[in-house]
Amino acid sequence: MSDISSRARRKDVILSPREIEGLIADGRYIFILENKVIKADAWINYHPGGLKAIQHMVGRDATDEVTALHSAETRKQITRYQIGTIEKSWKNFVPPIQGGVFRKLCMEGEEESESESDGSGRSSSESTRAASLVFDGDQFSVRRRRGLEESDATSVTSMSSVSSSAIPDDLAFLDSQTKQEIDLDLSKYPALDPEVQEYIIQKYRLLSQRIQAEGLYECNYTAYAWEAARWSFLFASMLFFLHIGWYCTSGAFLGMFWSQLVFAAHDAGHVAITHNFTIDTLIGMIIAAPIGGLSLGWWKRTHNVHHIVTNSPEHDPDNQHLPIFAVNHRFLGNIWSTYHERLLPYDSVAKFLVPFQAYMYYPVLALGRFNLYVQSWKFLLLGQGPRKGIAWWHRYFELAGNAVFWYWFGYLLVYKSIPTPWSRFGFVMVAHMINMPLHVQLTISHFAMSTTDLGPNESFPMKMLRTTMDVDCPAWLDFFHGGLQFQAVHHLFPRVPRHNLRRAQKLVMEFCEEVKIPYALYGFVDGNREVIGKLSEVSRQATILAKCQRTVAERGDIFHGH
Incomplete structure (x- = not known):
């Protein structure tokens, strides 16, 4: 050694x-x-x-x-x-x-053969298993353990091909759902053969060079001048309606102001404005903390993982919303979150809520900003960000920034400027709930897309396009979506400024046609319909699972009765 x-x-x-x-x-x-x-x-x-x-x-x-x-x-x-x-x-x-x-x-002294390892993180003698099923009483956890075979499509699954007689009925149901999703993906997308995936990779790298050559990484600062004018108009409108006592209207303009600023913070978080890490990070933190009351550091911590393991139920924190939402049937089986480092239990609360998740989708997203406050403060108070290196001071900057936010927003604006409790309540709720379209925009690009793991041989560009959709809209509506409607393009090229994503989309569509990868593009209404349909389908699966569990329990009662 x-x-x-x-x-x-x-x-x-x-x-x-x-x-x-x-x-x-x-x-x-x-x-x-x-x-x-x-x-x-x-x-x-x-x-x-x-x-x-x-x-x-x-x-x-x-x-x-x-x-x-x-x-x-x-x-x-x-x-x-x-x-x-x-x-x-x-x-x-x-x-x-x-x-x-x-x-x-x-x-030293032990024999070793290079052929013993097949490059998948396990010896060849173990290559027949792609995963393990972990049972703990009535809890079930699917944990990814081993790589997937290149030529054995049946092993391309997060659940091993274990004998059905060894698996309880409810777990066999989840297993069958996973296999169906994998079969669907394998039928729609290019083969996982190394030669095919290498071809996709090389074409993707050529596409990256073309985007670079066409100047799409260069920021359009004129567009940001228009953005700044829009922010100023929205904030001034908020102050005007606050002054004349139209508190709910004032709150609506404040919410729209926050939504528009989030788009710029997203650019800054990806270092896509000046392309200077320190400057863009400062821009993002100023927008997030003293103006918005949030933490850019928390967003980076979750968002970077999201960009690497997009849509994975076990690994992507942007997919993990139990007990309120289960965006895939695998959440019905008590999966382990590698991000949160804990079990995500499908407990009694989840069993009650998930069957109604399609109906709760919009109301919950309307309150989403309150959850962002909680996650930001948890991140900052627990010191979950880097404490060393160039980002060591970010935590303290954001703590101070959040104190500034709650002073101007919570004390000066809500408490001092609005006379009655009900007016304050209306102002706060409208300001936060009007952000609902933004939260919808952030979720529809992924919730309806594939969540299957096709193994370590899948290329980065194919995984991004398989798990992400774009939302189609006319160019004049780009300001409303803030560039987030080009999520598939953004996932392929996160550092391309959002004002250039529409031009980049045409090149990505040509790339997809060339490498035979389906390009998911839906209108905003159709995208919402897809998400609601996906949530409804998981609710249906939850109902079937509950029936399976009742059947298993009844069988147990009969057995013990004898």
Whole structure:
């Protein structure tokens, strides 16, 4: 092991998959970037976007993910932590955080064969299993443990092909639903063969070069001048109607002001305005904290993970809304959240609410901003963001900013400027509930799309397009959607400023046609219909599951009665 460590200190040394597997087994954070082997141990706790995003890249060729989310300057800095190179194309492991199993390097004197590892984070003798079913009394948890076979489509599942006689009826039902979703995805999207996925990757990289060459990464500052004029108009209207005592109308303009500013904060969070990390982060934090009462740091921590493991029930925090919403049937089986590091129980509260989730969708989203306050304060008070590196001071800036927000909004505006409790209540509720279209916009691009895990061989661009939809609208309505209607394009190229996404969309559509990946594009009304239909379907599945559980309980009663 000491010999491997000394070799790894030389950046030009060629490391084999077996050696890299051994390093990961020892707890190292290793990923591949442009054929370079990167060890992230020294800076993972300094990463402004949190450590979870990096953990999901361990053992993978993360070139496309890192390139999409980071500037060329940042990527150059990352290569300072290079410990070697790979000789040929890389076959992805399943990251440890997703359940990948890694073997330590053999000790001196032990025999070792390179063929023992198939590159999926487990030995070839284990290759017939894609996952494990974990039973704990009446709780059921599906945890991703091993990689998926290239040629065995039946193993492409988050639930192993376990004998149906070994699985209770309710769990067999969830298993069958997962397999149906996987079969549907495999029939609609390109094959998972390495050659096919490599072709998609190369075409995606050519598309990235074309977008760069056409100047779509350059920010349109004139568009931001118009944005600033719109913000000023909305805020001034809020003050005017507040002055004349039209408190609910005033609250409506304040809510619209916040919604429009969120679009700019989203740009800043992706360093898509000035492309300078410090300047854009300051812009984003000023909008989020003293103006909006939220935390950009919390958003970055969740959003970066969302961009890596989009729509995964087990890993994507933007999908995890129990006990109110279950956006996929797998939430009906007590899954483990790798983000929150706890079980997401399908408990009695969830069993009561989920059957009605299609009806609760809009009312709950109308109150969504209150939840954002809670999540932001939890993030800041518990110090969940980076405490070291270039982002160490962000927490204190946002704590001070949130104190400023509650002073001007809570004290000066709501308490001092509005005379009666009911007027205050109306002002606050309207200001927050008018943000509902924004929250709908953020969810419809994913809730109706695929949530299946097709394994480590799936390319980054195919996964993004399989799990994300765009919302079609005329150009004059772009200000209303704030660029968030181009979520599929945005997931492929997060650093492209939103004012350029409509132009980029045409290039992405050409790319999709060339590589035969379906491009999901719905009108706003149709997109909403898809989401409501998906929520209704999961509610139906929850009803069936409840019947299965009652049947199992009745069988148990009969058995014990005898």
